[in-house]
Amino acid sequence: MTPRQRLFGTDKDWLAHTLDQASSSTAEATLILADGCAVSLLDTGILRLVPARTASDDHHLIISAGIHGNETAPIEVLNTLVNELLDGQWSLSIPVLMILGNPPAMARGERFIEFNMNRLFAGAHEKRPYHDTPEAQRARELEQTCLQFRNASKHLLHYDLHTAIRPSIREKFALYPFVPDREVPVAQCDFLLEAGVDTLLLQHRTGTTFSSFTSVDLGAESFTIELGEVRPFGHNNLSRFEGITRALRRLMKGEPAPGNGGQHITRFEVVHEIINTGDQFHFLVPDDIANFTSYDPGTLIWQDDRSQYKVGAAPEAIVFPNRHVPIGQRVGLMIRPLTDD
Ligand SMILES: O=C(O)CCC(=O)N[C@@H](CCC(=O)O)C(=O)O
Numbered sequence: 148m149t150p151r152q153r154l155f156g157t158d159k160d161w162l163a164h165t166l167d168q169a170s171s172s173t174a175e176a177t178l179i180l181a182d183g184c185a186v187s188l189l190d191t192g193i194l195r196l197v198p199a200r201t202a203s204d205d206h207h208l209i210i211s212a213g214i215h216g217n218e219t220a221p222i223e224v225l226n227t228l229v230n231e232l233l234d235g236q237w238s239l240s241i242p243v244l245m246i247l248g249n250p251p252a253m254a255r256g257e258r259f260i261e262f263n264m265n266r267l268f269a270g271a272h273e274k275r276p277y278h279d280t281p282e283a284q285r286a287r288e289l290e291q292t293c294l295q296f297r298n299a300s301k302h303l304l305h306y307d308l309h310t311a312i313r314p315s316i317r318e319k320f321a322l323y324p325f326v327p328d329r330e331v332p333v334a335q336c337d338f339l340l341e342a343g344v345d346t347l348l349l350q351h352r353t354g355t356t357f358s359s360f361t362s363v364d365l366g367a368e369s370f371t372i373e374l375g376e377v378r379p380f381g382h383n384n385l386s387r388f389e390g391i392t393r394a395l396r397r398l399m400k401g402e403p404a405p406g407n408g409g410q411h412i413t414r415f416e417v418v419h420e421i422i423n424t425g426d427q428f429h430f431l432v433p434d435d436i437a438n439f440t441s442y443d444p445g446t447l448i449w450q451d452d453r454s455q456y457k458v459g460a461a462p463e464a465i466v467f468p469n470r471h472v473p474i475g476q477r478v479g480l481m482i483r484p485l486t487d488d
């Protein structure tokens with residue numbers, strides 16, 4: 148039997164196993180590969196990979212995808228890397244926690260089952276009325292798993308991979324969670340560029356996303372990374388995801404980072420978070436507008452019976468416009484270019 152068969156069953160790989168077990172938990176199982184790497188299936192869609200030897204100052208890496216079940220390309224990227232590792236194509240050098248976030252939603256090809264999981268971290272899973280949803284239970288489990296994984300690590304990285312609902316004028320971009328006085332490490336900008344991600348959005352306040360949780364609560368260097376547009380399984384052009392696949396494989400193998408050839412990342416700062424305020428809320432951005440569409444100073448973006456938001460003195464662009472969210476949830480972000488580089 149091959150390692151894949153022993154861990155996931157005949158003719159299966161991690162993704163097939165996760166989709167199969169989507170609505171149930173999986174008993175913990177560990178397998179030692181020929182090179183000594185311990186591969187532990189901790190639960191459905193959660194794999195811990197620990198190489199035989201690690202230096203005490205090594206990075207620990209968390210890679211997640213499928214926090215939104217219909218964002219399938221990053222899920223396929225992670226599955227490819229796991230298949231390569233289990234098939235003995237290369238050896239792991241650093242401890243890695245790999246997460247497929249929302250298996251039931253993945254199996255249905257939907258963003259979520261009851262509630263957007265990426266608003267339920269940093270303890271938000273305990274808040275009523277969402278605390279009993281499948282997403283709240285999974286967010287709780289993922290927080291605990293990340294906490295245990297972080298234990299021994301001085302240097303934790305987390306890349307939470309997504310694809311966007313709308314087309315994007317800048318196709319690949321990352322979001323850096325807000326932590327007071329924390330600068331984006333140069334090595335992380337280099338990693339993003341290596342992965343073909345040339346745009347970075349700096350959040351303006353702490354949130355309840357997965358990357359905000361690992362950044363604020365676990366002290367990780369964390370990013371949400373948007374890699375393209377949402378497509379169902381089997382409809383992704385995986386050649387558009389080669390950059391992130393290559394960069395993650397290189398990091399997992401422990402090879403040195405290539406130079407970035409003098410490239411710079413383009414930075415934006417979030418200046419306003421648009422929230423659905425209720426019945427009187429009117430969002431004046433068209434439904435089908437692309438991410439990074441720019442609006443002139445003074446343009447009215449939203450209004451309700453008590454308030455409104457107009458673009459300030461310099462042009463601002465919109466990201467993640469989505470009016471179909473519950474009251475109190477994010478409808479979009481207004482961003483402005485930073486001119487320091
Ligand atoms: O395209 C969209 O509208 C959403 C894509 C997506 O899932 N983005 C993440 C960003 C998380 C962050 O702000 O760090 C999300 O909305 O959860």
Ligand SMILES: [Zn+2]
Pocket residue numbers: 214215218309310
């Ligand atoms: Zn997403």
